[in-house]
Amino acid sequence: MLLEIKDLHASIGDKEILKGINLTIKPGEVHAIMGPNGAGKSTLSSVLAGNPAFTVTKGEALFNGKDLLKMSPEERSWEGMFLGFQYPVEIPGVSMVNFMRAAVNEHRKYKGEEPMSASDFLKLMREKRAVVELDNKLANRSVNEGFSGGEKKRNEIFQMAMLEPKLSILDETDSGLDIDALRVVSEGVNKLKSQDNATIVITHYQRLLDYIRPEFIHVLYKGRIVKSGGPELALELEERGYDWIREEND
Amino acid sequence: MDNILDEVTGNEYKYGFVTDIETEIIPKGLNEDVVRLISAKKGEPEWLLEYRLKAFEYWKTLKVPTWAHLALPEIDFQDISYYAAPKTKEGPKSMDEVDPELVKTFNKLGIPLEEQMMLSGMAVDAVMDSVSVKTTFKEKLAELGIIFCSFSEAVKDYPDLIKKYLGSVVNYRDNFYAALNTAVFSDGSFVYIPKGVRCPMELSTYFRINAANTGQFERTLIVADDDSYVSYLEGCTAPMRDENQLHAAIVEIYLHDRAEVKYSTVQNWYPGDKNGVGGIYNFVTKRALCKGDFSKVSWTQVETGSAITWKYPSCVLVGDNSVGEFYSVAVTNNYQQADTGTKMIHVGKNTKSTIVSKGISAGKSHNSYRGLVKVSQNAENARNFTQCDSLLLSDECGAHTFPLMDIANNTAIVEHEATTSKISETQIFYCNQRGIPTEEAVGLIVNGYAKEVVNKLPMEFAVEAQKLLQITLEGSVG
Numbered sequence: 089m090l091l092e093i094k095d096l097h098a099s100i101g102d103k104e105i106l107k108g109i110n111l112t113i114k115p116g117e118v119h120a121i122m123g124p125n126g127a128g129k130s131t132l133s134s135v136l137a138g139n140p141a142f143t144v145t146k147g148e149a150l151f152n153g154k155d156l157l158k159m160s161p162e163e164r165s166w167e168g169m170f171l172g173f174q175y176p177v178e179i180p181g182v183s184m185v186n187f188m189r190a191a192v193n194e195h196r197k198y199k200g201e202e203p204m205s206a207s208d209f210l211k212l213m214r215e216k217r218a219v220v221e222l223d224n225k226l227a228n229r230s231v232n233e234g235f236s237g238g239e240k241k242r243n244e245i246f247q248m249a250m251l252e253p254k255l256s257i258l259d260e261t262d263s264g265l266d267i268d269a270l271r272v273v274s275e276g277v278n279k280l281k282s283q284d285n286a287t288i289v290i291t292h293y294q295r296l297l298d299y300i301r302p303e304f305i306h307v308l309y310k311g312r313i314v315k316s317g318g319p320e321l322a323l324e325l326e327e328r329g330y331d332w333i334r335e336e337n338d
Numbered sequence: 339m340d341n342i343l344d345e346v347t348g349n350e351y352k353y354g355f356v357t358d359i360e361t362e363i364i365p366k367g368l369n370e371d372v373v374r375l376i377s378a379k380k381g382e383p384e385w386l387l388e389y390r391l392k393a394f395e396y397w398k399t400l401k402v403p404t405w406a407h408l409a410l411p412e413i414d415f416q417d418i419s420y421y422a423a424p425k426t427k428e429g430p431k432s433m434d435e436v437d438p439e440l441v442k443t444f445n446k447l448g449i450p451l452e453e454q455m456m457l458s459g460m461a462v463d464a465v466m467d468s469v470s471v472k473t474t475f476k477e478k479l480a481e482l483g484i485i486f487c488s489f490s491e492a493v494k495d496y497p498d499l500i501k502k503y504l505g506s507v508v509n510y511r512d513n514f515y516a517a518l519n520t521a522v523f524s525d526g527s528f529v530y531i532p533k534g535v536r537c538p539m540e541l542s543t544y545f546r547i548n549a550a551n552t553g554q555f556e557r558t559l560i561v562a563d564d565d566s567y568v569s570y571l572e573g574c575t576a577p578m579r580d581e582n583q584l585h586a587a588i589v590e591i592y593l594h595d596r597a598e599v600k601y602s603t604v605q606n607w608y609p610g611d612k613n614g615v616g617g618i619y620n621f622v623t624k625r626a627l628c629k630g631d632f633s634k635v636s637w638t639q640v641e642t643g644s645a646i647t648w649k650y651p652s653c654v655l656v657g658d659n660s661v662g663e664f665y666s667v668a669v670t671n672n673y674q675q676a677d678t679g680t681k682m683i684h685v686g687k688n689t690k691s692t693i694v695s696k697g698i699s700a701g702k703s704h705n706s707y708r709g710l711v712k713v714s715q716n717a718e719n720a721r722n723f724t725q726c727d728s729l730l731l732s733d734e735c736g737a738h739t740f741p742l743m744d745i746a747n748n749t750a751i752v753e754h755e756a757t758t759s760k761i762s763e764t765q766i767f768y769c770n771q772r773g774i775p776t777e778e779a780v781g782l783i784v785n786g787y788a789k790e791v792v793n794k795l796p797m798e799f800a801v802e803a804q805k806l807l808q809i810t811l812e813g814s815v816g
Contacts, residue, residue: 138770139767162770162775176768177768179769179786181787182786187772191773198773231768
C-alpha cells in the first residue's frame, strides 16, 4: 500500500473543510479526484503535502507505511510525495538550476548519497527537460518568474520528472492550459508512469482524463468522497454535471 | 510561520571570542593631552600632531549628527579609551616576532599570518585594536613598487605621500566622526600603486577589536597612480560584549588618470545579542575621489554585523569620463539598525555611476537606504542608474529608502528603480514540498536576492559572504 487515508478531517482557521476522507492507493494506480468548486479538492492535496496553513483535526494517513501526518513537508517530499501546484510559486532571484540542484541534493542526502556533480546534474536536467519539451532558457531563469501559464505547468511536470516521486498529486494541472499545452503536460505525466509509482489527478473537468486515463474516479463533495467508480463515472459527470451529486447528497 | 522565521533568523555569532593578551590601554577620556599622547606613542612628526589638534579643536564645536533614521543612544565620548595596543615589541618585522597569541587569534578568524599558509593571491594587513600586527607579502609587493603597510609605518617611511594625500578626499571638517577620527586615529593601512602597475594580488586589511571599553579609529588611504589597478578587501570582527563599542573609521581613495580601484568590504562586527544588548557602533566615512580622467572606482559591501551602521561609501567623479559604482547588501536582524547608502557626485563630463543596494531586514531590525545623486552644473552627459531593493523577513522589521537627486545639468540621465518584497509562506512551502528545508530555502532566496552584489566580490570573498549571509540569518548553521 502506498497511501492509506482514514477518516481524515482538516480545517483552515475554524472552518472544517475535509470531513472524513477515506482513500487507498497502490503503486501503479492512477486516481482522479473530481468535484465541484469548493468541494475540498485543493485542500486535500495541500493537507497531504503538509501545507502548514491547514490543521488536521482527526484521522490518519500512512505513506509507505509511515505516519504521514507526523512528517514535515520536506520529509514527505524525500519519502516520495510530489505536489504539482495549481498556482506554481514564483521565487525571484533563484534560478531553476540552483533550485532544482538544491532539491535533488536534499533528496540524495536523505538517501545517504553524495551530492550530484555539476556535470551529471546538468545532464539530468537536459534529459528530463525533454520529457515536457521545456525550453532551455527557462532553466536559467528564476523559478516560475515571468513564465506563461503553460510554462509554469510544464515546469511542474519537469520538476516531477527530476525528483521521480512515488506519489504525484497533480492539483488542477489542466487549469489555464490550451489544448497543445494540455497534450504536452499529459504526455509528460504518462511517460513518467510506472508500476512503482502512483498518480492522483485532481481536476474539475473530464477533458484532462482524455489524455491521462485513470482507473479510479472519486467524487469529492463537501469534504467527503461521496462516489467512487471506474472511468465511466468521469464520463457520466461530463454528461450530467455535478447537480445530481448535489441532489443525492444535500 | 513567524515561529519558523524566528528560528531561522536566530542569530549566532562565531567570532565573539576574546584573546587573552596583555594590552596597553590609555585611560578613558578625550582631551588635547590624549591627542598628544596618541601622536607621541606613534612617534609622529610635528605636522601630523598639528593636523590632529586642528581636527580636535573643530570636533569640539560639533554635535552628534541625528539626521539618520537610527534610534541613537547617547554616546559618552569621555567614557571611551582612545588607544589600546596588544603589548608586543616595537613593530614586529618577521613572523617569529609576532606574539603567538595574536597569530592564533587571526588563525581562528581564518586569517593566517604565515605567508606560506595564506591564500596565494592575497596580502593581509592585520589590525588588532589600535595597531597593525603584521602585514604580509610586503617585500614581494615592493618589487613592483607597490607600497602596502600599516598607516603608522607609512607616516615614518613615506611622509611625503602621507602629507600629500591625507585628508585630500575626506577633510576633517567633513562630519562629526571624520573630525573625531582625524584627531585620534591610531592605525590602519596605506596603499600606493605606482604608475602603470596592476597589483597582482588582492590586498586586504583585517580589523579586529579585542580590548574592552575602547574605540577603534582606523584610517585607510589608497592612492592609485595613473593607469594602475588594485583590488582591496576589508574584513572586520569583534568579541561579544554587553557594552557597545565605537568604531569610527575613515577610508580615502585617490585615483589618478585611468586608475581603477575595487574596494570590497565584508563587515561582520559583533551585532549585539538577540535582545539588542551590546554590539559595535559602526560610524564610518568612506570616500573615493576620481580625480583623473577615465578613472573608475567600485565599492562593494556586504554588511551583516554591527548594532548600528552609519556609512555611505561615496564617489566624487571629478575626472572626465570617470566611473563610480556602489554595490551593497546590508542585512539587519534582531535589533540591529543600519542607515547606509552612497553619494555619487558628478562633476566631470561624461561621468557614470551605478548604485545597486539590497537591504535584507529580519527580526525587529531597521534597515535604511540613503542615497544622493548629485549632478553639478558642468557635468555634461552624466548618467546614473540606481536600483534599490528591500527584502523583509519578518512582520516587525522596517525597510526605508531615502533617495535624493540633485540635478543641475539638463543633459543628465538619471534612473531610479526600487522594489520591496517579502519571503512569503507560499514560497517557503513550495521549497519545502520539493524537499528543501526552511533554513536552506531562506538561504537560497536570500543568496539569490543578493547574488548581483555578492558576484562583484573577489572569488574567495564571495563564498565567504554567501556563508555569512546564511549564518547571519540562520540559527543552526555554522
